[in-house]
Amino acid sequence: MTSPTPSTSGLTTARMLAAAHPQAKLPCPVCAVSLRAKNLDKHLATAHKSQAPALAWVGIDRRMMGASIGALVATIIILGIVLASSDLKSDEARTMVLPFLPVIFIPLVMLLMAASGRFKARISVTGDALRLRRTLGLRERVVRLPASIEIGRMTETRGNAALSTYTDEMHVDDGKEELVGTYLRLGAGRAGMIIGCRQKTGFRHHWDPKGWRAGPAYNGCDIEVKGPILVAIEYMLAERGLLSPRTD
Ligand SMILES: [Zn+2]
Incomplete structure (x- = not known):
């Protein structure tokens, strides 16, 4: 069915x-x-x-805002740890670490996209299962009907x-x-x-x-x-x- x-x-x-x-x-x-x-x-x-x-x-994925903020915070923490643990005075460390700094823009772009409702979620029905796919299709929630x-x-x-x-x-x-x-x-x-x-x-x-x-x-x-x-x-x-x- x-x-x-x-x-x-x-x-x-x-x-x-x-x-x-x-x-x-x-x-x-x-x-x-x-x-x-x-x-x-x-x-x-x-x-x-x-x-x-x-x-x-299909509608706007309203949980992507929280996910994007989480990703931004995690990225800042990881970058902070990397920067703190490396000696940026040495040229070698600088060439190793600095190319990774633009990584911070990924969650920032995600955040802007989430705020403007660009991320989509989708609902579908199969048999008695109502499914919600969200967070870029990575997460699924299933509600059984009735x-x-x-x-x-x-x-x-x-x-x-x-x-x-x-x-x-x-x-x-x-x-x-x-x-x-x-x-x-x-x-x-x-x-x-x-x-x-x-x-x-x-x-x-x-x-x-x-x-x-x-x-x-x-x-x-x-x-x-x-x-x-x-x-x-x-x-x-x-x-x-x-x-x-x-x-x-
Ligand atoms: Zn009408």
């Missing part, structure tokens, strides 16, 4: 749910706006020509998202958190997977609270995706009976 594929937009499931619950509100599987279910077909026809383009479940579903507010420490706001950060309160979007946590605790989204998808208005619980505000996420990808993941969970439309 290998369905749905990661490119699934949720269109088929959305149509099935809309037919079964015409009065419910559902997210459009293409643009993620909230709609009355009975209007879904009309919206798909007029706004999207009844087509849902293939959707790769899993607990938690939804909450995603916050961000001001100035953390991009280094370009670093100068602003110097003039604001340290560690001030601001609300930037929503997170969906699948699975509990450290083994869980936290999917963040800045676009409003109306999760609480669409899905019966029997299938999910409200979680506390959380700083950051594992992967940050665009609205239609979060909606596609919601429909994948609905297809498996883990979420059902709100009918109240």
Whole structure:
């Protein structure tokens, strides 16, 4: 059993749910706006020509920032040890050590790339395994479905998202958190997977609270995706009976 594929937009499931619950509100599987279910077909026809383009479940790897800072600190420590233990007054040591100094630029470039969201993470589904590949594909987290579903507010420490706001950060309160979007946590605790989204998808208005619980505000996420990808993941969970439309 290998369905749905990661490119699934949720269109088929959305149509099935809309037919079964015409009065419910559902997210459009293409643009993620909230709609009355009975209007879904009309919206798909007029706004999207009844087509849902293939959707790769790819987003920003939000854990690469920490990994890059770790790499930078480790590089500085190693270079420090090397420099301290070598006698740089001797020409021989200088020719040995100095060529390695530019190594420090590797984690610096990583840090800049992480801050601008260049590192990507990917979610895929195979059978009952939901996989998150991140940290340049080196790390994988697997959540077995069915899993607990938690939804909450995603916050961000001001100035953390991009280094370009670093100068602003110097003039604001340290560690001030601001609300930037929503997170969906699948699975509990450290083994869980936290999917963040800045676009409003109306999760609480669409899905019966029997299938999910409200979680506390959380700083950051594992992967940050665009609205239609979060909606596609919601429909994948609905297809498996883990979420059902709100009918109240
Ligand atoms: Zn739409």
